[in-house]
Structures are given as structure tokens and as C-alpha cells.
Amino acid sequence: MEKSSRREFCKNSTKLAIGAGLVSMMPLASRCSSNDKIVFGAIGVRNMGFSNVRSFLKNPNVECGAICDVDDEILNQRAAEVEKINEEKIANGEKLTVKNPILYNDYRELLENKDIDAVIIGTPDHWHCLQMVNASEAGKHVYVEKPMANSIEEVLIMERAAKRYKNIVTVGQWQRSGQHWHDAVNFVKSGALGKVSRVKAWSYTSKTSLPVVEDSDVPPGVDYDMWLGPAPKRPFNQNRFHYNFRYFWDYAGGLMADWGVHMLDFALFGMDAKRPKTITALGGHFAYEDARQTPDTMNVLYEFDDFSLTWEHSVCLGNGSYGLGHGVVFQGNNGAVLVTRGGWQVIPEKEMKDGKRVDKIDEKPWVKGSNSLDEHVVNFLEVIRKGGEVNCTVEMGKEVAMVTHMGNIAHRTGEKLIWDESNNRFTNSEKANALLVPSYSDPWKLPVV
Numbered sequence: 010m011e012k013s014s015r016r017e018f019c020k021n022s023t024k025l026a027i028g029a030g031l032v033s034m035m036p037l038a039s040r041c042s043s044n045d046k047i048v049f050g051a052i053g054v055r056n057m058g059f060s061n062v063r064s065f066l067k068n069p070n071v072e073c074g075a076i077c078d079v080d081d082e083i084l085n086q087r088a089a090e091v092e093k094i095n096e097e098k099i100a101n102g103e104k105l106t107v108k109n110p111i112l113y114n115d116y117r118e119l120l121e122n123k124d125i126d127a128v129i130i131g132t133p134d135h136w137h138c139l140q141m142v143n144a145s146e147a148g149k150h151v152y153v154e155k156p157m158a159n160s161i162e163e164v165l166i167m168e169r170a171a172k173r174y175k176n177i178v179t180v181g182q183w184q185r186s187g188q189h190w191h192d193a194v195n196f197v198k199s200g201a202l203g204k205v206s207r208v209k210a211w212s213y214t215s216k217t218s219l220p221v222v223e224d225s226d227v228p229p230g231v232d233y234d235m236w237l238g239p240a241p242k243r244p245f246n247q248n249r250f251h252y253n254f255r256y257f258w259d260y261a262g263g264l265m266a267d268w269g270v271h272m273l274d275f276a277l278f279g280m281d282a283k284r285p286k287t288i289t290a291l292g293g294h295f296a297y298e299d300a301r302q303t304p305d306t307m308n309v310l311y312e313f314d315d316f317s318l319t320w321e322h323s324v325c326l327g328n329g330s331y332g333l334g335h336g337v338v339f340q341g342n343n344g345a346v347l348v349t350r351g352g353w354q355v356i357p358e359k360e361m362k363d364g365k366r367v368d369k370i371d372e373k374p375w376v377k378g379s380n381s382l383d384e385h386v387v388n389f390l391e392v393i394r395k396g397g398e399v400n401c402t403v404e405m406g407k408e409v410a411m412v413t414h415m416g417n418i419a420h421r422t423g424e425k426l427i428w429d430e431s432n433n434r435f436t437n438s439e440k441a442n443a444l445l446v447p448s449y450s451d452p453w454k455l456p457v458v
Contacts, residue, residue: 045394048107050075050149051129052116052140054087055251057154058131061181062087064386065129066094071390072105074125077113080251081230084112114232116140120147127177127393130154133254134261135240135447138163142456145174150393152386154181156266157406161414162446162455164407165433169458171403177392179399180406182274183385184350189378190275193348196355197279201370202341208318210276212268212335215327218297219256222247239449248300256301256324258421263303264322266413268335274409275348276318276337283408285311285318288426290419296325309416320416343369352378418444 047070051062054076065071073091078084088110095108113119120128120143127150130140138158144151157180158164171178184190197205224244227233233245240259243249248256255261262269277283292307299305305324310317327334336349344357355373359366388400418441419426427436435441449455 046070046072046106047126047390047393048072048074048124049127049129049152050077050110050119050122050125051087051131052077052119053130053132053136053154054078055080055083056131057181058129059087059090060382061129061131061152061154061386062091063094064383065390066091066098067383068387068390069103072107073110074107075111075113075119075122077116077119079114079232079235080228081114082228084114088112114235117143120144120149125149127152127389133236134159134266135259136238138167139239139453139456141167141178142170142458145170145176145178148174148176150177150389152179152181152389153406155270155406155410156262156413157403157410159261159266160445160447161411161433164410166456166458168403168407170456173458177389177399178403179385179389179392180401180403181385182271182401182406182409183382184271184275185381185401185405186385186388187350187378187381189353189376190348190381192376193346193353194275194279196353196373197339197341197346198281201343201355202339202346203343203369205280205339205341206316207340208276208280208316208337209321209330209340210269210272210318210337211321211329212264212272213323213326213329214264214268214334216324218299218325219248219253219301221300237450239447239453239455242450253300256303258302261303262413262417263301263307264324265303265307265309265320265417266410269320269322269413269416270409272335272337273318273320273412274405276339277409277412278405279337279339279346280313280316280318282313282316282318284411284428284430285313285415286428287312288415288419288428290416292420296323303417304420307416307420309419311412311416348378350378350380352376 049065051058054062062073066073076087091110095105099105128144130137130153134156137153141151141153157167224246227245255267256263288311290309292304295306297305307322309320331347333349336347339346344355347354347356352375354375357368357370357372360369385400392399422438422441424438426438426441429436
């Protein structure tokens with residue numbers, strides 16, 4: 010569909026107040042037809058957002074009714090890919106009500122489309138809160154990418170929105186649907202490791218330097234003002250656009266809020282833990298002096314009542330602990346559980362017995378795991394159709410997002426921070442508290458729920 014056709018389709022749409030509630034909220038009970046068909050729209054489809062689209066379309070009676078992106082080149086490319094997938098579905102005998110998705114540049118127009126049951130939010134992190142709240146107001150179910158938002162205040166707002174609107178919301182922390190991750194955590198919780206006193210999570214990604222480049226003209230077909238949205242107004246710079254946005258505080262939280270959300274989620278889950286008492290961080294641009302704002306190297310120490318949790322990352326190196334690029338390890342008196350996306354194992358501690366060094370517990374060799382994105386999507390769709398609870402709730406997304414943002418704030422302030430659980434604030438640093446709530450650029454407004 011040409012851009013002019015999209016405009017023609019939307020020209021009679023109700024014009025929405027920016028950041029305000031959406032009109033014509035539909036009862037969620039009516040969102041699926043009698044044949045359980047689910048029609049979804051996708052907002053932000055360049056990278057992970059479109060991986061989610063592909064996963065959704067693997068399922069029968071699931072159709073892509075609309076896609077939205079601020080970059081026309083990406084939008085038209087993804088539309089063609091969806092149409093090709095639909096042709097394959099039709100060739101395999103599936104009857105589709107939607108063959109060609111409607112294309113949008115403005116997500117608010119997509120949310121006005123009453124044929125859309127659910128939305129995927131795959132935009133940069135600084136957009137997640139506003140779009141999730143608006144989608145919930147519009148009566149849509151929501152699959153929102155991780156991290157759930159780009160600040161602690163935003164994740165608290167999103168949690169309130171999910172409770173208020175009672176739509177189905179899941180977060181794209183898809184390890185929550187991975188069987189081998191749960192097997193590893195179940196072993197930790199069995200008590201076989203003895204007292205677990207230390208947990209470590211890490212990610213090493215071996216990226217190259219990001220050279221500084223001059224500001225430039227906005228690429229043709231890109232609605233840059235819409236891309237910025239509530240973020241500070243800045244001239245266009247290629248380094249801040251598309252994938253590399255994650256290395257700038259205006260839009261994201263670096264590797265900590267990218268891979269850290271996945272790994273720290275299971276570190277917390279395995280220990281039945283939520284918020285730390287204190288947070289200390291160090292790091293910086295130790296590998297490259299380049300364009301990135303977020304640290305290429307960072308260590309964070311979280312203190313809990315009876316264990317410590319450490320996060321470690323390097324954007325520039327590939328070999329982390331145990332020679333692995335990412336993972337979580339739970340260390341107990343009797344041994345350790347190591348888990349990654351690739352699998353998990355049990356590593357025994359040694360002790361002297363009858364003059365010999367022997368294992369305290371049985372070794373468990375590496376058990377291969379699998380990518381669980383498809384299972385995560387299936388769970389979301391099943392809950393829409395049949396009820397129940399999604400594998401990654403808003404609360405789960407909130408907890409780990411808060412912990413990752415705490416680590417980033419400790420790094421940015423250079424202070425050891427003390428968290429006040431009852432008031433969701435730091436007790437010892439107004440400098441840190443100033444980073445809890447984002448300042449939205451006009452005319453966008455932080456949602457009030």
C-alpha cells in the first residue's frame with residue numbers, strides 16, 4: 010500500500026491529544042472472534058519487533074493487520090515480507106481475512122483500528138511506556154519488548170496501567186518460556202547447592218568501536234520528530250538511530266538494559282529476590298573512546314539480605330566467565346548451577362573425604378537448551394484466547410527493569426545507593442532520585458494512570 014493510501018485510510022480518524030487517553034475503548038471480551046482469530050498490529054519493525062512478527066505468524070488463526078514504523082523504507086520492506094509469509098500460509102490452506110497489512114507512520118492511528126486485537130511494541134525503549142499505556146487505553150492486548158521501559162517511574166506507570174485496564178500484557182523476556190531455564194532454577198531452589206551466597210550474571214558482546222560522526226540531514230522517508238517523540242530534541246545523528254540508539258541515555262540503558270534484563274531476570278527469579286538494599290557500580294569507556302554514552306565496561310554489585318548479586322559486561326570483548334559470552338551462575342556451598350541460552354549444568358564443589366578430593370554433589374553434564382521466543386509468543390496468544398497468566402507478567406518485567414536501572418543510576422552518579430522499598434526512592438542521593446523520572450519533550454506528556 011502506498012503512503013498516500015495510508016493517509017487516505019486515516020484521514021477521517023479521530024485526532025488524538027498527544028499522550029492523552031485514546032477514544033472508543035473496546036471491551037476486551039469482544040477482542041477475539043468466535044473462531045479464535047487474533048489480528049495484531051506491530052509498532053516498530055526494524056529488528057526485534059519484526060522477529061516477533063515472524064513468530065506470531067507461525068501460528069494458525071493469527072494475522073498481521075497493520076504495521077507501523079517511522080522509516081518508510083523499513084515499513085515497505087516489512088510489508089512485503091508479511092505479504093510473502095501470507096502467501097505461503099494461503100498456499101498451505103489457511104484462510105486469511107487480512108492479506109496485506111495496513112501501513113502507518115503514527116502508532117496512534119494504528120491503535121484507532123478496531124480490527125486490531127493486540128499490538129507488538131518493538132520501538133526503542135523510550136517509547137515503550139507511552140505506547141503500552143495508549144494501547145491499553147484503546148483496549149488492545151500488548152506484547153512489549155524488554156526492557157519494559159527506560160526509567161523506573163515509567164515501569165511503575167505501566168504496572169498501574171495493566172491493573173487498571175485488565176488487558177493481557179506480556180514482556181519480551183522470552184527466557185521465561187524456556188524449559189531449560191526453569192529446570193536450572195528448579196535445581197537451585199531444590200536446596201541441593203546448599204546455601205547460595207553469590208550469584209553472577211554477565212554479557213560480553215564483542216562489538217567494534219562506534220566512531221564519532223557529524224550530525225547530518227534526516228534520511229528521506231524518516232519521520233525523525235516521531236522517532237524522537239518524548240526524548241530530548243536533538244539534531245539527527247546516524248549513531249543515535251536504529252540499532253545504536255541503545256548506547257545513548259535518551260533512548261535506552263546500554264548493554265545493562267539490553268542483555269542485562271534477560272540475565273538478571275533469572276538471577277532474581279532463582280533467588281526469589283526483588284529489590285536490593287544497596288547498589289554500587291563502576292565502569293566507563295575503558296575499551297574504546299568512541300561515540301557511545303553508555304559504558305562499554307561495567308561491574309555492578311547488588312547487596313541483598315543474605316547474598317550478593319553481581320552484573321558484569323563488556324561491549325567490546327567476547328569471552329566472559331567460563332569462556333561464555335553470557336550467562337548466570339548460582340554459587341552454593343555444594344556446587345554451582347550455570348545457565349545460558351544454550352543450556353545448563355551443575356558444577357560440584359570439592360571436599361576432602363578419606364584423604365581424597367571428592368565432589369560434594371553429583372555433577373550434571375551440560376543439558377542443551379533451545380530458543381524459546383516461539384513458546385513465549387504461543388503463551389501470550391493462548392492466554393488471550395483461554396485466559397490464565399502469561400509467562401512474563403508486567404510485574405516480572407517491572408522488577409528486573411528496576412534493578413537494571415538502579416545499576417545504571419549507580420554508575421551515572423558514582424555513588425553507593427541505598428534503596429527505600431516503601432517509597433520507591435533512594436534514601437541517600439537526590440542526584441540519583443533525579444534520574445528516576447524522565448522529562449518528556451513537548452508536546453508529549455508522561456502518562457498519568
